[in-house]
Amino acid sequence: MIIVIKPQTPTMEIDRIVNELSQYPVSIERLQGKYKVVIGLVGETNSINLDNIQQISSCIEQVIRVKQPFKRASLEYRFGEPSEIAVSTPNGIVTFGQNHPLVVVAGPCSVENEEMIVETAQVVKAAGGKFLRGGAYKPRTSPYAFQGHGESALHLLAKAREATGLGIITEVMDTSDLEVVAEVADVVQIGARNMQNFSLLKKAGATGKPILLKRGMSATIEEWLMAAEYILASGNPNVILCERGIRNFDRQYTRNTLDLSVVPVLRTLTHLPIMIDPSHATGYSQYVPTMAKAAIAVGTDALMIEVHPNPSSALCDGPQSLTPADFVELMQEIHPLAQYFGRGKV
Amino acid sequence: MIIVIKPQTPTMEIDRIVNELSQYPVSIERLQGKYKVVIGLVGETNSINLDNIQQISSCIEQVIRVKQPFKRASLEYRFGEPSEIAVSTPNGIVTFGQNHPLVVVAGPCSVENEEMIVETAQVVKAAGGKFLRGGAYKPRTSPYAFQGHGESALHLLAKAREATGLGIITEVMDTSDLEVVAEVADVVQIGARNMQNFSLLKKAGATGKPILLKRGMSATIEEWLMAAEYILASGNPNVILCERGIRNFDRQYTRNTLDLSVVPVLRTLTHLPIMIDPSHATGYSQYVPTMAKAAIAVGTDALMIEVHPNPSSALCDGPQSLTPADFVELMQEIHPLAQYFGRGKV
């Protein structure tokens, strides 16, 4: 349930309203939008009478029940106003959101050694990327495949951050690694295979770090938003949704199917920012640039692109990684296209 | 197997080569590309020795086996050169192909009456569309739903064609209707549900009319190209592939999942032109403009958009139809975007 406060309502009156609401057995959140303050109530709101709430104050403009099962993630919960997730990086604050420039995140599948991660970070930086991605802990189908260098890779990410000023996005797979990951990561990633690892969602949310939540391989949009709700319900409002391709009956030519229509659909359902990962979605570097451009055309807020200094020798996901040269070329196409769609100055 | 002929080879020598080839138990096709002549052999080519072919003439540049199961549809079969499908309409020839402007096809799900179809055609024409779509025979899930006005609707399409000069695209569902449909249609559509109706593919191909082949609901890319191969094998080289969304596990917010990555994938596999239908793919008019723009970004050759004078009273598929006003607005966005991607003058 949300309570929309009239513009120019004095803070003291809002405080009074919140205080009155504390008699109800619900959790209360106060959201400062651009134009309006909205108070969100989550919990057993079915038994609350709308009129009783309305009568608390003449400064209440409207009281609305959120019908979606995802409450805090719903567009109604912010009264239609998109979230802005501002992440502080050495190079300055980068904001994810519909009214902000497209953010490009790039880097290798996994952190292999200092040279390669710093070198890649420099390429990403020079081409206009804002964040470096790189896996320290890698979810691999086979226990015999390279599992990531773990904690030592986190230190290398910190070095690349220092060297370039880029923000760091890296994945956490185990609640017991959360602390060390959150120390280095500016944005903590939860991967597709862990989208419904609810323990991880709760505890990652509780770190307070912005969370990049990848869509599960066959997760419905509602399940995905409910997973985001776990993080939001832990008190962390900073969730970025990342589409990375869904599983399908045809896997001969692409690894997954990039579901770009989630972007216009999510815009009608949620205020959360959206990222598109064409690298994992297609699985082949040759298709990445085309799908990256399509993602801009549907209005994504951010892109995640895999880049590797030498894809053919990559320890994982080489076939889907762009070379530095291809990445630079793509960025040269992305800049004017983002501009064209009003999302320029990447 | 294809035989690439050297540039400037005299026609007489090509005739001689073709004549020599006629000893083999295969079907022979001569394809005049922009720069080169290519001779295609389809049939029991496994037993043919490449060297023997090479020795037929010093004007043979190269002999290549097509490894794909789709032979005539393969990119190799035209030695990498995209097909151009030129369709004659009262307003002039419209060409579908990678080196031609984006073609927009629009119109209602079904032809309801003369006034609505002519009126819609005029909107489509004025906004820059080149073809009118409209169903005379409608494949409906329920036998009790409106099945289309049949032959009388074909006459109305002819009237709309006369009134506007637009080409006509309409669906055929039964081999016994092929003759009457082919009389009116400039492009004959085979629907998703009939993509593997092989009798229809063969006989529709044999009419010689250009065929718009929609992808089946859960057809793999290979199955789709094999369906196209049925038409090509019937001697008809004019096939346009139309992606209209595939079936998925999540159907709560969209009717199907628009698989836009088929465009870059198909470019590596086939020379055939591609159309995208965002209306059937999403099922909701509000998502159509966004996905139409994404389709242009991935490089589609054509778009199919549903437009209805009054969607809420449409006899079928109202929710996915744009109003004339919305269509005009979309076209105003499409023109410069196609221009941006080098596919302008729609």
Place this chain on the structure above:
Amino acid sequence: MIIVIKPQTPTMEIDRIVNELSQYPVSIERLQGKYKVVIGLVGETNSINLDNIQQISSCIEQVIRVKQPFKRASLEYRFGEPSEIAVSTPNGIVTFGQNHPLVVVAGPCSVENEEMIVETAQVVKAAGGKFLRGGAYKPRTSPYAFQGHGESALHLLAKAREATGLGIITEVMDTSDLEVVAEVADVVQIGARNMQNFSLLKKAGATGKPILLKRGMSATIEEWLMAAEYILASGNPNVILCERGIRNFDRQYTRNTLDLSVVPVLRTLTHLPIMIDPSHATGYSQYVPTMAKAAIAVGTDALMIEVHPNPSSALCDGPQSLTPADFVELMQEIHPLAQYFGRGKV
């Protein structure tokens, strides 16, 4: 809408009721169940007042609206009583239905020559099968693959029928072949790829022959029943539903996924008999016996099993065909198992 007539109502009174109903703009069907007569009304029944119908006669026990979109196929339409489809074969009448013994249909994918089809028919007959299956017209993914021997194969099926007394089930793919197919076939099959070939459904239905309707590769249960409804609405009550595996994300070890839970689900939705085809579902003969037994455990009314005298040289679908010896062995397991589940005397 259905009207349940009280037991012992005189025929004359039923005639009068039907006559009264003829004032409504609906189609009327009179169904003689085991214990009761039920009158079905299909069409614009929303505007009909239930009370008005009730008042037509005191012999009307109940008036019920069918809420499902499939009317004639719904269980309510026969007031819960399962259909019985009696097919006349030279060896006598074979009945498909829940209160009848399991019916086994077997034979090769396609009719290759007289010897093989007659020989296979004899094996099927000897082992207790009631119908011979065999394709004259084959829906093949590739236009270059064997397409079936067509009309001449129909003659061979007639010979096999004559030689063994088995009934014949064979597929029709084109409305223009319906007449010749219906002449030989005791049951006409509509394949998975044509499940929504609505023209074929209507015209095949109109032949009056029993129809075996295979489930489409990715057809929902509702779409499948709506396809059956097309046949029922054409005035033909004899439809057998055949599950043959659905398309899925994992096709590495089986061709399709056999969805056996359709059997208990369909029992709650429809009165139509059910057949299971484990051969197409799994795609590998080694899995067929196990899945055939599971099909009996879920209560299927019939089984369709591919058998070929020499699977490794079969012109199509060899890998999924049992050898005659394996088929005989399977039938020896099937007989007592059907008995165990009260569906014996196969």
Place this chain on the structure above:
Amino acid sequence: MIIVIKPQTPTMEIDRIVNELSQYPVSIERLQGKYKVVIGLVGETNSINLDNIQQISSCIEQVIRVKQPFKRASLEYRFGEPSEIAVSTPNGIVTFGQNHPLVVVAGPCSVENEEMIVETAQVVKAAGGKFLRGGAYKPRTSPYAFQGHGESALHLLAKAREATGLGIITEVMDTSDLEVVAEVADVVQIGARNMQNFSLLKKAGATGKPILLKRGMSATIEEWLMAAEYILASGNPNVILCERGIRNFDRQYTRNTLDLSVVPVLRTLTHLPIMIDPSHATGYSQYVPTMAKAAIAVGTDALMIEVHPNPSSALCDGPQSLTPADFVELMQEIHPLAQYFGRGKV
């Protein structure tokens, strides 16, 4: 790679062979089968010459490379001999395996209170079940839904174990709960949503407890076996695979699609025992008995059935839970059917 030792080879010679093998950079496992000893080598075996191994001893019968990506899970790894997983319960040892009676696991979705869990356990015991299932930690789509009573529920499971002598199967969701769960559980369950939570797989494996590994919602068979391989590679040979329905395009009538053909397929790929969970697969209690019987027909080694004293008031998954009366009735059908298929004395 596996090394099959000839029967009657003296232990000392086997020791010598193992010792010789220790020069190779691989991990070595010695498996005592019913008739033969097999030595498994996992790691960089590509560089090992088969002949060199063969020459180590004349007591080596055969050296075989395992081609599957899952090594320890492969059937070859145990030279075709099925695993037997013996679990000690207060009522005695219960063994999961192809040559053992069907094992029935039953209980509620979640442990709600002492009375209900003990009462249900008594019903399960009386009807012939060997294990009690019951969730302490529940993976729920919504953060606002009941999440399980956690550690206190584990104590209640221990009480039910004490009261009835049944073994306990319960799910772990977080590596940090592993210790407390492993203290109570006789078999630790990893749920479908965590099938590729690789950290959990490794650490759960390392507890040494038998692990029940549910198939992920859209996991391929190979991915599932690779997940099992994570547990096996952690040194724990006791993995039971549980099919619980896969995600599909049609979710109108069942929650998931029970993929029963995995049973015959897995028999050709792995030695691990198999459990079928018809409750989660179908999602509706009315379909559970039929599918349970089908599972026995395909040869499952175990069944997992949800039972709740009062399904309509269950805190989760009520619609798919059998009442005690229905469970007892089902068990009365299961006993003779398991007997029929040679898996009796449940």
